[in-house]
Amino acid sequence: MPAPFSSRIAGLDAVGLARRLVGARLTVRGTGGIIIETEAYGRDDPASHSFRGPTARNAAMFGPAGHAYVYRIYGIHLCLNVVGRPGEAALIRALAPQEGLDIMRMRRGNALLCNGPGRLAQALGIRPEDDGASFDGPDMTITLPAQPPELLAGPRIGISKAQDYPWRFGLAGAQGLSRPFPPQETSP
Numbered sequence: 001m002p003a004p005f006s007s008r009i010a011g012l013d014a015v016g017l018a019r020r021l022v023g024a025r026l027t028v029r030g031t032g033g034i035i036i037e038t039e040a041y042g043r044d045d046p047a048s049h050s051f052r053g054p055t056a057r058n059a060a061m062f063g064p065a066g067h068a069y070v071y072r073i074y075g076i077h078l079c080l081n082v083v084g085r086p087g088e089a090a091l092i093r094a095l096a097p098q099e100g101l102d103i104m105r106m107r108r109g110n111a112l113l114c115n116g117p118g119r120l121a122q123a124l125g126i127r128p129e130d131d132g133a134s135f136d137g138p139d140m141t142i143t144l145p146a147q148p149p150e151l152l153a154g155p156r157i158g159i160s161k162a163q164d165y166p167w168r169f170g171l172a173g174a175q176g177l178s179r180p181f182p183p184q185e186t187s188p
Contacts, residue, residue, distance in 0.1 A: 004136045006066025008144060009084060014040035015167055018090035021082060022169050023145040026092065026135075028124040031100030033114065035092055035142075036174040039156050040167035043087030054087075060132040062086045068140065070121075070131040077118030078126050082135065082142065093117050093168070093178045095124075116178040152181040 009017055018040035026032050054062045060069040061083055069081040069089045081089040095114035097104055104113045104123040114120040135142040150172040155164055157179055170177050 004066070005142045005144065006064065006134065006136050009082070010065040012065075012084045014042040014045070014084055014088035014090060017082060017084035017088070018167060019151060019169050020144060020148070021090055021092065021142070022151055022171050023149040025143040025145075026095060026124075026141070027099060028126065028130075028140050031097075031103050031124050032095070033098040034096040034171070035094075036096050036171040037092075037094035037177050038169050039091040039093055040165075040169075041081070041089050041091065043085070045165070061089050063132055064134075066135050066142075068130050068133045068135065070126060070128060072128070073118065078121040078128065079117040080121050080124070080126050080130075091117055092120060094170070094174075094176055095120050096171075096174060096176055097123065113176075115176045154181045 009020060012020060018038040021035050021038050024035045026035050057071065058069070060067060061081070063083055065084055067083045069083050071079055071081075073079050079091060081091050083089045094116065097113045103125070107125060108119060108123050112119055113123045130140065133140055152170040152172050153166050154168050155166055156168045168181075170181055
């Protein structure tokens with residue numbers, strides 16, 4: 001039996017974690033699919049919620065590796081992150097939905113199920129109470145792929161600071177990314 005997810009990602013920096021999550025299977029209470037896009041947020045990163053240190057809002061980001069950091073953006077949408085080292089996390093930006101499609105469609109009300117962090121969280125039924133929950137638990141699991149897939153890399157999107165960091169990663173050839181990647185930015 002493989003080691004728990006939390007022990008398999010412990011010690012990875014934010015960029016390593018974001019890269020490693022692409023191609024992984026994420027399931028949340030009977031819904032899920034393959035992670036096809038992520039973004040890294042490091043502790044010394046001015047775009048990261050952890051940049052100014054721990055607060056009540058970002059406490060889960062300083063918690064154990066392999067746990068969720070859930071926050072609300074624009075006062076409306078929830079976003080799901082995976083915590084790596086203390087103060088570092090990877091935002092899950094897009095998912096190729098495979099499990100619980102009827103439930104996802106009911107929650108989303110249209111065909112755009114999981115291409116963007118807010119849509120993904122809504123489709124999966126992410127709740128504020130999931131903040132700090134383990135991805136090794138009964139409600140949420142992540143299974144890493146046996147072999148790392150071919151990745152696309154490019155600058156992060158939807159932020160106002162450190163926009164030029166090439167810390168957004170996607171599954172090469174995947175349909176349903178939140179936005180296209182520049183064609184010249186492919187990495188193994």
